[in-house]
Amino acid sequence: MLTRVNETLVVREKSDGSGSASELNPSGSPLSPSPSSESESSIFETRVKRSPEPKNDLTTLPQEEAQIMSDVEKKVSESAEPWEEVKKTISTRELKKEEALKLHQLTEALPQIYTKVDNPEYDEIYGHRVNVAGLEHVDIEVRNEILLKFLIAREFDVDKAQKMLIKSLNWRNEFRPLLAAFEETYDDELNELGVLTYFTDSDQKDNLKVTTWNLYGNVKNPKKLFEKFGGEENLGTATRPGSQFLRWRVGLMERATCLLDFTDASNNKGAQVHDYNNVSMFKIDKGMKIATKEIILIFGDNYPELLSIKFFLNVNILMSWIFSFFKNLGIISAETLSKFQVSHNSDIGSYFRPEKLPPQYNGNRSTLVASLFDIDYQGSKLSTYGQIITRKLNEKTIEDVNLTVD
Numbered sequence: 330m331l332t333r334v335n336e337t338l339v340v341r342e343k344s345d346g347s348g349s350a351s352e353l354n355p356s357g358s359p360l361s362p363s364p365s366s367e368s369e370s371s372i373f374e375t376r377v378k379r380s381p382e383p384k385n386d387l388t389t390l391p392q393e394e395a396q397i398m399s400d401v402e403k404k405v406s407e408s409a410e411p412w413e414e415v416k417k418t419i420s421t422r423e424l425k426k427e428e429a430l431k432l433h434q435l436t437e438a439l440p441q442i443y444t445k446v447d448n449p450e451y452d453e454i455y456g457h458r459v460n461v462a463g464l465e466h467v468d469i470e471v472r473n474e475i476l477l478k479f480l481i482a483r484e485f486d487v488d489k490a491q492k493m494l495i496k497s498l499n500w501r502n503e504f505r506p507l508l509a510a511f512e513e514t515y516d517d518e519l520n521e522l523g524v525l526t527y528f529t530d531s532d533q534k535d536n537l538k539v540t541t542w543n544l545y546g547n548v549k550n551p552k553k554l555f556e557k558f559g560g561e562e563n564l565g566t567a568t569r570p571g572s573q574f575l576r577w578r579v580g581l582m583e584r585a586t587c588l589l590d591f592t593d594a595s596n597n598k599g600a601q602v603h604d605y606n607n608v609s610m611f612k613i614d615k616g617m618k619i620a621t622k623e624i625i626l627i628f629g630d631n632y633p634e635l636l637s638i639k640f641f642l643n644v645n646i647l648m649s650w651i652f653s654f655f656k657n658l659g660i661i662s663a664e665t666l667s668k669f670q671v672s673h674n675s676d677i678g679s680y681f682r683p684e685k686l687p688p689q690y691n692g693n694r695s696t697l698v699a700s701l702f703d704i705d706y707q708g709s710k711l712s713t714y715g716q717i718i719t720r721k722l723n724e725k726t727i728e729d730v731n732l733t734v735d
């Protein structure tokens with residue numbers, strides 16, 4: 330039986346009531362605890378290398394693009410109230426007027442935002458181009474849904490949302506999560522800790538189509554694992570920052586995010602499962618705590634409003650203190666905490682159609698599907714803009730290597 334960490338129920342219930350809230354323990358107390366004119370080769374020049382001319386709203390864009398942009402924005406402002414236009418682009422929730430106004434302000438601030446980031450030409454989030462209307466590959470609806478997530482995470486405070494966006498664009502420019510997801514390969518010891526499932530059936534519960542499974546119970550010796558793949562001593566090169574463990578975990582998250590449809594209220598968030606089967610609390614070590622804290626912070630800063638529900642499975646009573654530990658760290662938002670569901674076993678069958686899951690998770694999928702790894706989804710693909718930006722990142726790396734060799 331799953332216990333809610335607090336009272337907010339996140340997963341939408343089907344009208345037939347299957348998997349309804351009543352299946353949870355209702356009294357469950359918290360467990361204590363590119364436009365074509367764009368010069369392709371210039372895309373990844375950093376700001377340091379750019380000419381130091383002063384910037385205004387449009388100077389980060391080539392002239393033609395700026396013209397297209399101002400034409401499009403003008404058209405919007407000539408029609409109905411701009412906030413009404415913005416409201417129409419959002420299909421995942423009913424925006425109130427004040428919320429639409431704030432979203433409009435945030436979209437208007439985009440040129441300004443790109444004068445403040447480390448690399449104004451890195452304008453990708455989750456494989457989508459987040460930039461002004463009229464630029465090639467900018468899908469206004471997707472862009473606005475992504476911006477809305479940042480706004481919601483900052484309670485519709487536009488200044489705070491802008492700061493969050495700038496920080497996140499800088500992180501993406503530096504960390505290159507798309508490479509971590511789609512180009513880099515990882516040691517088998519890491520690969521056996523994660524699975525991505527993608528259930529597209531129309532009767533799958535909302536926002537459970539995409540699920541990442543972290544099988545941390547498969548970690549035989551956390552101390553050794555984090556000595557090998559985590560921690561500062563294993564920081565990568567300047568082009569690939571972060572430890573192997575961090576890059577693997579972010580890569581999994583990013584592959585999952587690329588399967589979401591930001592304009593679809595039933596698939597604009599994903600679920601996460603942590604399976605702690607066989608975990609001994611006596612094995613929890615310092616390296617693991619450091620890596621865990623780092624990931625929690627990165628996810629909080631860069632993947633807002635993307636989690637539908639998070640299951641912690643096979644958590645025995647002795648481990649409850651770990652929740653208190655994380656809560657007391659104060660780095661997990663109340664919103665995220667409200668999405669945690671804790672279980673002493675691995676029965677998760679009421680959330681997914683039983684024929685989808687292997688017996689271990691109370692599913693009845695054919696005996697051919699012995700484990701989750703048999704249904705690990707390998708089809709996560711980069712969007713067109715993600716491919717363009719990844720190609721350019723690679724060209725830039727080769728260019729840098731050649732310069733170093735020269």
Ligand code: HEM
Nearest residue numbers: 543545548551605608617621624625644648651652655661
């Ligand atoms: C071998 C043992 C464990 C390992 C390797 C491990 C690993 C991790 C990692 C890497 C994260 C970062 C977030 C993520 O990956 O999604 C995390 C988060 C977390 N872990 Fe564990 N963990 C272990 C045991 C436990 C136990 C026993 C508990 C308590 C029941 C626990 C509770 C949590 C909580 C509450 C979070 C925060 C999740 C979030 O903010 O999304 N962990 N763990």
